[in-house]
Amino acid sequence: MDLQKRYEELKRQNFPDSDRIKFIADLGASGEIEYHYKLICKDRDEGTNLNLSSSFYKHDKEGLEFLFEVLDNEKEECMKVFAAYLIAETLSKLRHRDFYALFCSRLIPIMTSLIESKDALLRQKIIIALGWIGSLDEIDILTKQMLEDKDSFCRAWSASSLMQMSFHGVDKELLQEKTKPCFASAIAAETDLYACGIMIEAAQVLFGKKWISSSAVEDVDAEKIEKARKSAARFLNK
Incomplete structure (x- = not known):
């Protein structure tokens, strides 16, 4: 069964824990980066708290490149913060990879500009994310x-x-x-x-x-x- 059908089936069953956890692991192991991101956005919008982002790091460098592209093309502040937060969450699990420092140096200037947001909830997300990937600077x-x-x-x-x-x-x-x-x-x-x-x-x-x-x-x-x-x-x- 493909991921889309499995998701619909899980939704119909109200996302039982063991099946949901297996599905999240399989999402991360798949090449379906865009579909994974769409589901994370859907989860956020519907407030279902399925923790779908927890396996996004398995997409490794490709997943990060995809998220930076999303960030570069996004105009809406709340979606920029959402993407930046997801990049930081993903990077925090890829600290051992040789591209870690390079991606952090790309993300941190974006985050420090977003911390000026007038929306307190958005500032909170950026502040939390800086704790994961921030440096002495x-x-x-x-x-x-x-x-x-x-x-x-x-x-x-x-x-x-x-x-x-x-x-x-x-x-x-x-x-x-x-x-x-x-x-x-x-x-x-x-x-x-x-x-x-x-x-x-x-x-x-x-x-x-x-x-x-x-x-x-x-x-x-x-x-x-x-x-x-x-x-x-x-x-x-x-």
Whole structure:
């Protein structure tokens, strides 16, 4: 059965997990790059959250070239962000490939221009993606968003992305050195308790501390967040 027929059959059955996972793997292993991308777009538009993009990296360099072509021809800002995010997600799984650095250097200038978007949801996607593929050069962009963005989620995800960079090839000691005063300022100034909790959690991972639990952040436990804020401030201002 070809992929299109299989998709229609899965849709009719309301996408049972085991069949969906097999279908996603087969999509990535196929040469149907354009069809795969169309299904990812359809999934986004219909809000079905099928995780179809998870195997796009299997298209390797060809898949990335296809996405850059989409990006080059796209005029609509939200679709440009969508394509850039998918390229970053794909690249984050192809770090070992010899073309990784070249594609990152092509994508990052596009992403840094898109971060100026007036749409907070689009900025959030770009901020998250920078955490996957950003280098030391992008630290200043993320610290600026963490300190100055008007959207609390953008500020929170900027902190998370700075922490993510330490898992994705950016020198941890340099990252700590460059971000320590910024985390101190951002955590002290943050008025949104959830964003503050996320910042503290990101900083504690980056600096190897234990100031707050994930559950306290998720529950927006004001008392625990404020206590952690004081502990974080003492360390970060040293």
